[in-house]
Amino acid sequence: MHADTERCVRAVQSKDSRFDGWFFTAVLTTGIYCRPSCPVVPPKPENMTFYPSAAACQQAGFRACKRCRPDTSPGSPQWNARADAVARAMRLIGDGIVDREGVPGLAARLGYSTRQIERQLRAELGAGPLALARAQRAQTARLLVETTAMPMAEIAFAAGFSSVRAFNDTVREVFALAPGELRARAARGGSTPPPAPGAIELRLPYREPLNPSNLFGHLAATGVPGVEEWREGSYRRTLRLPYGHGIVALAPWPRHIACRLSLTDPRDLTIAISRCRWMLDLDADPVAIDDRLRDDPLLRPLVDQAPGRRVPRTVDAAEFAVRAVLGQQVSTAAARTHAARLVTAYGDPVDDPEGGLTHLFPSPTALAALDPGTLALPRSRRTTLTTLVAALADGSLRLGADSDWEEARALLRALPGFGPWTVEVIAMRALGDPDAFLPSDLGMRRAAAGLGLPATPAALTAHAAAWRPWRAYAVQYLWATETHPINYLPE
CATH class of the missing domain: 3.40.10.10 (DNA Methylphosphotriester Repair Domain)
Structure with a gap:
């Protein structure tokens, strides 16, 4: 633009x-x-x-x-609405890959040479991967300077700078203020750094409108005990991060999401923020999405009644894939029970002085050691789960910010027990494909019939071609016609 x-x-x-x-x-x-x-x-x-x-x-x-x-x-919505190399690169840079693995690591994740990635990013964004990562480090540094009491030297390395001098030079160059001046300016504005350096409070901006009902309602209603909870108006969950772990509390407010992060290692701050924004779909362009869906006269009343619905996603694509299998053909309550058993048996314990969170969701490597006989699941479902976990653990199936959506779908379809519903719900909520669609979902079919839309999967898919590339958002509007806890903010 x-x-x-x-x-x-x-x-x-x-x-x-x-x-x-x-x-x-x-x-x-x-x-x-x-x-x-x-x-x-x-x-x-x-x-x-x-x-x-x-x-x-x-x-x-x-x-x-x-x-x-x-x-x-807010971030540009195009990086979350595309699956080409530039968009995947931007998602990976947001997830801290350049800081952890360098430009060669970024290129390797995408299957390109460093020269090709550099050229593509410069052509579209006017800057290469190092400059984009540097801008992100500057933003993280500013946040830590203004909202914590951490010493400047610790902030420098937590934000990903290789030296205090590089930190000082970058902050001066980008903000025309020294780090100490930034902190003093924030203090004069009434923002006093909290005494605990591990607890960081910030605001996550988004484009209006935002309807929090299905977003937070879905996360709270499907939350895994020990890993997620709704407490005092906030959705809280544990985070598995590259340098340690964290706990985040997220609450909807007018014009921003209040975010409180407690991290075992401050170097994970940028990644934690990026994953929380991704989970809440905060970089979406709701005006463009809703305008397209309003073109359908049968959808228009739903959009007009509650505009700005987002797609609730996840902070960990592998975790969600496991949970999607556990949720096949069972109720929300049963899926939570199955997941909670895995968490207790294989998850890493965490301390949560502010709430009731107890574990990180188990990693694929940890789940690869599970005994299928201990799972209270049908034999076919056990095979589906263990095959998925093995593919995730050995790297033959990679789900994440670098995923090519169609390639990931093909790999999932090749696994036993993965039908269209499971593949598409993973594409929607784990991979973030805005056009993922669930025409065979029972709730979708009931909603479609109630609105006068075609109710059979084939006919509904044909009708929904006009909603592209935002069919995942249409799913949220259709699901919202049912009186299910996923559609309401908890009390």
């Missing part, structure tokens, strides 16, 4: 927050870059230039605006 100058100028002049994250405005006369909704008086059009990423702005020598904080705007 950044190449459409006229459209970008109109968005900036109207301070349209829907375009935050889609592009960034660099002001030639001041040397700063802003999000489109920046509250200051818009500059003259001839003084504006537009970039597709914060990293591109920084590489061009612009520093972040202190008013609108463009480095904290």
Whole structure:
């Protein structure tokens, strides 16, 4: 979009927050870059230039605006709506791959050479993987500086910088303030760093509207005891992270999601934030999605009644695949019971002073050691589960930010016991395909019949072609017609 100058100028002049994250405005006369909704008086059009990423702005020598904080705007929705190499690379960079494995690790995950990935990212985003990862490190550093009492040297390494000097130089270059000045500025604004350095409170922005009912209702109603809970208005869960583990509490508020993170290693902060945003589908563009679905007169009343539905996802694709198998042809309560037994037997224990969380969900490696005879499941389901776990543990099946959606579907279909419903629900909630569709789902078929939509899977699929590429969101609207706990915020 950044190449459409006229459209970008109109968005900036109207301070349209829907375009935050889609592009960034660099002001030639001041040397700063802003999000489109920046509250200051818009500059003259001839003084504006537009970039597709914060990293591109920084590489061009612009520093972040202190008013609108463009480095904290929602992410571009296109990276979660595409499955090409650039989109997968952006999801992996958000998950910290460049910081942990370098550009060669990123390229290897995608099956390309480092030169090919560098060229593709520069062509579309105006910056290479190192610059994109550096921009992300700067954002993490700012968050730690402003919201914790951690010493600056510890923040430098927690944010992924190789030295304190690199941390200081980057913060000054990006924000035009030294780290100490950033902390002092935040303190003057009433943001006092909490005394416990392991507990970090922040706000996760999103594009409005957002309907929290199905999002948090689904996560709470299907939550695995010990791993997830709803407590005092927040969805809480444990997180398995590269350097340790964490516990997150997420609560819906107007215009943001309140997030409280407790981490055993602060280096996991960026990854934890990225995974929470992914789980809550916070980088979606609800206006574009709802506009497409409103084109169907049978769906329009559902969208108008409760716009902004998101697709509830997961923080761990392998975990969700296991849970999807446990949930085959059983009730939500039974699926939770089966999962809780696995958690107690094979999950790593954690301490939770603030609630009732007890374990991390077991890793595929841990589950590979399970005895099928101990599972209270039909024999065929045991085979499905153990085959899945073995494929995840040995790496022949990889599910995650780097997954090619169609390739992952083919690998899942090749496993015993994986029918269309299981494959598509994993594609929807674990892989994040916005066009995943469940025409054979019983709840979908009941909702379709009630609305006058075709009720048979084949006919419903044909009708839903007009909803593409947002059929996963149409599923959320159709599911919401039922009085099921997944559709309501817990009390």
